[in-house]
Amino acid sequence: MSSSEVITAGLLYLTLSVTVAVRTEEKLKIIVTYLQRTMSQIKLSSVALLSIECQRLDDITTDDIVDKFVNAKVSRKKF
Secondary structure, eight states, X not given: OOHHHHHHHHHHXXXXXXXXXHHHXXXXXXXXXXXXXXXXXXXXXXXXXXXXXXXXXXXXXXXXXXXXXHHHHHHHOOO
């Protein structure tokens, strides 16, 4: 192979890589649009609820859980 053929092959490879990336991005946009249109309000509410619960779980420490558990056990234990 001559150097001009190697350069041409390299340019074709780079061009194809960009073309595939653009097509992939376009397909992702189509998929996102489809999902946004087909998700029902219930699913959106569920996702929002999961997000809120995740944030609340981040705020809770294991010490809080242990303290509540111990207090619940102590209050039930009466002889």
